[in-house]
Structure formats: structure tokens, C-alpha cells
Amino acid sequence: MCLLYEIIIRGLPPHPNPLSEGEGTGIKRRRTQMSERKLVGTNEMFKKALAGGYAIGAYNVNNMEILQGIAEAAEETQSPIILQVSAGARKYANQTYLIKLVEAALATTTVPIALHLDHGADFEICKACIDGGFSSVMIDGSRFPFDENVKLTKQVVEYAHERGVSVEAELGKLAGVEDDVNVSEKDAKYTNVKEAVEFVKQTGCDSLAIAIGTSHGAYKFKGEAKLDFERLKEIKDALKEAGFGDYPIVLHGSSSVPAEFVAKCNQYGGQLPNAQGVPEEMLNYASKHGVAKINIDTDLRLAMTSTIREFFVEHPEKFDPREYMGPGRTAVKEMVKHKMVDVLGTAGHAKD
Ligand code: G3H
Ligand code: 13P
Ligand code: ZN
Numbered sequence: 262m263c264l265l266y267e268i269i270i271r272g273l274p275p276h277p278n279p280l281s282e283g284e285g286t287g288i289k290r291r292r293t294q295m296s297e298r299k300l301v302g303t304n305e306m307f308k309k310a311l312a313g314g315y316a317i318g319a320y321n322v323n324n325m326e327i328l329q330g331i332a333e334a335a336e337e338t339q340s341p342i343i344l345q346v347s348a349g350a351r352k353y354a355n356q357t358y359l360i361k362l363v364e365a366a367l368a369t370t371t372v373p374i375a376l377h378l379d380h381g382a383d384f385e386i387c388k389a390c391i392d393g394g395f396s397s398v399m400i401d402g403s404r405f406p407f408d409e410n411v412k413l414t415k416q417v418v419e420y421a422h423e424r425g426v427s428v429e430a431e432l433g434k435l436a437g438v439e440d441d442v443n444v445s446e447k448d449a450k451y452t453n454v455k456e457a458v459e460f461v462k463q464t465g466c467d468s469l470a471i472a473i474g475t476s477h478g479a480y481k482f483k484g485e486a487k488l489d490f491e492r493l494k495e496i497k498d499a500l501k502e503a504g505f506g507d508y509p510i511v512l513h514g515s516s517s518v519p520a521e522f523v524a525k526c527n528q529y530g531g532q533l534p535n536a537q538g539v540p541e542e543m544l545n546y547a548s549k550h551g552v553a554k555i556n557i558d559t560d561l562r563l564a565m566t567s568t569i570r571e572f573f574v575e576h577p578e579k580f581d582p583r584e585y586m587g588p589g590r591t592a593v594k595e596m597v598k599h600k601m602v603d604v605l606g607t608a609g610h611a612k613d
Pocket of ligand 2: 321379380476477478479512513514515516517556557558559560
């Protein structure tokens with residue numbers, strides 16, 4: 262493998278930092294701590310979450326401030342977290358930077374952290390993340406016919422399991438945009454119960470993302486919000502009957518699109534007419550009824566953007582990025598804390 266490729270895929274090799282040598286024990290101590298704290302696998306998180314009647318929040322990470330907001334919220338509420346990275350995030354921030362930021366989160370917090378690939382579109386991206394040190398990956402073959410989805414998922418499961426990495430797969434289609442994969446709303450299809458069992462049997466995937474009415478982004482419902490919880494129960498029951506026990510189900514598109522963020526965006530120059538998310542009571546219900554992982558990205562974006570929009574209007578004379586990214590980070594942290602305490606129920610479960 263050529264050196265450049267090695268660096269892109271695996272990150273820079275450790276090298277002595279001349280600034281740290283001879284600078285006393287502080288830096289050395291921090292370095293030791295860093296190597297001691299490891300990423301946690303999602304399987305063990307899910308087992309505890311299902312037994313405890315809560316769902317792990319999987320938060321999308323794209324930059325340092327978003328990650329810091331999530332990590333601080335997790336530490337303050339003592340919540341286990343999944344930090345997830347999409348293909349778009351890898352393209353924007355570079356996988357090596359993101360991994361280093363997650364290492365920093367491990368070094369500065371005490372809570373269990375998993376690093377997960379969100380919506381891996383093919384085997385290659387899953388492999389790159391597995392080789393790069395992720396503890397979990399998603400292979401999203403939901404755009405393919407059943408048999409092709411099975412084939413692709415199996416290939417990833419085989420590679421991942423040999424390396425101790427867990428795999429999330431998806432069956433059924435969510436409306437909206439899924440990371441370079443366009444699925445038009447009219448093709449949106451909820452997950453079939455029998456197929457779900459057959460899919461888990463044939464692929465050996467560790468968790469399954471299902472379609473029961475959620476969708477990505479800030480416009481999830483035209484009228485009243487509705488999720489097919491009946492179908493969730495049927496899928497859970499069928500998997501149990503087939504010998505998979507309390508099998509971990511994943512819900513994508515689970516931002517609640519808080520009205521106050523939308524109103525603030527619109528008040529300060531944004532245009533988000535009729536934005537609507539999944540009501541928090543529904544997410545709370547899901548977290549107590551067999552959903553082990555709940556994906557949140559849009560709410561992070563809204564928290565940060567609404568805060569920065571307000572700042573720019575209120576302080577047109579300011580231009581130091583720290584002065585607006587700081588409040589943006591605080592807004593992310595407060596929003597995530599609320600999810601952990603009031604919606605998903607992860608607060609206090611870091612030591613489960
Ligand atoms: O599921 C989609 C996530 O929100 C990631 O979005 O592809 O814009 O990073 P992205
Ligand atoms: P939201 O757009 O509802 O935040 O969903 C995010 C997601 O599912 C990431 O995979
Ligand atoms: Zn998703």
C-alpha cells in the first residue's frame with residue numbers, strides 16, 4: 262500500500278511531538294489516558310439499552326464544535342453515545358480529522374463512546390472505516406432489491422465480524438435524501454415483517470434500520486405526524502419468535518425539528534416554512550419499545566444554525582468565529598442534554 266493511501270485510510274502514524282518532550286508530567290499523563298480509553302462496540306451498548314428501556318442517541322459529527330457539544334452533554338448527563346460519520350462528513354472534514362476529534366472526546370470524557378459509519382453505500386467505504394478503527398458501520402443497501410441488499414450486507418458483515426466490528430443494515434425505504442442515495446417519496450416503502458426476519462437470518466447483521474414513517478431532514482410530515490408502531494411491534498415479535506431475542510432496531514430520520522429552532526431561523530433571515538419533525542413523545546415511546554438506536558442530525562444543524570443566525574443579526578460588527586461558534590456549540594450541548602434526559606433516557610446509564 263502506498264504511503265499516501267495509508268495515511269488517508271489509517272491516519273497519520275504516531276510521531277514524537279517535540280513540544281511535548283520535557284514539558285513535565287501533564288502532557289505525558291494526558292497521553293497515557295488517551296491510549297487507555299477505547300471505543301465501545303454498539304452491540305454491548307444495545308444489549309444494555311434494550312434491557313434498561315432506553316435508546317442510544319446516534320449523533321452525526323461534522324466538525325469540532327458539534328462533537329464537543331455532544332461530548333459535553335454526554336459527560337454532564339453520564340450518557341453512552343454513538344458518534345456517527347456520514348460519507349458527506351468524511352468528504353467535508355477528512356476521516357483522519359474526525360477520528361482524531363473522537364480520540365480527543367475519549368480523552369476528555371468518561372462515558373462509553375462508539376464510532377459508527379452512517380449510511381455506508383458500498384463495501385469499500387465500510388472497509389475503510391473498519392480499517393480506520395471505527396467500532397461499528399452501517400451498510401445501507403436499502404436502495405437495492407432484497408437479494409442484492411442481502412449479498413452486499415453479508416459481504417460487509419463477514420469483513421466486519423472478523424475484526425470485531427458490528428454492522429447495522431437497512432431494509433425498507435425512508436423518504437427523502439440518504440447520503441448521495443436519492444429515494445423519491447413515492448417509492449418510500451415501510452419494512453416488511455417477514456422480509457425483516459429473513460434478512461437478519463441471511464445476513465447476520467447486528468442491528469436493523471427499519472422504515473415505519475420517519476424520513477431524513479427538516480420536512481418529515483405534511484400533516485399530522487404518524488409512525489407505524491404496530492409494524493415495529495410485529496417486527497420485534499417476529500424476530501423474537503425466530504430466535505433473535507430482543508433484537509436491536511434502529512430508527513433513522515428521528516430529529517424532532519424543535520419549533521423554537523425553526524422559529525429562530527426564520528426570525529433571523531432563514532426560510533424553513535412548515536418544517537416538522539418526529540414528536541418527542543413518539544421518540545420516547547420508541548426508546549421504551551425495542552428501538553435501541555435513534556439517529557439525530559437535523560436537530561444538531563438547527564441548534565447551531567439558528568444560534569449563529571441570531572448572533573449575526575444581533576452583532577453585525579463581530580467577525581471572530583469563536584464568538585459565534587461558541588454559542589452554537591452551547592446550543593448543540595443543551596439540545597443534546599435534553600434528548601438524553603427527557604427523550605431517549607440515556608442519562609445516568611454510562612456505567613450500566
Ligand atoms: O442520514 C443523513 C445524515 O443526516 C447525514 O447527512 O449526508 O448530509 O452528512 P449528510
Ligand atoms: P434526521 O435528519 O432526522 O436528523 O436523521 C438523521 C439520520 O437518520 C442520520 O442517519
Ligand atoms: Zn439516516
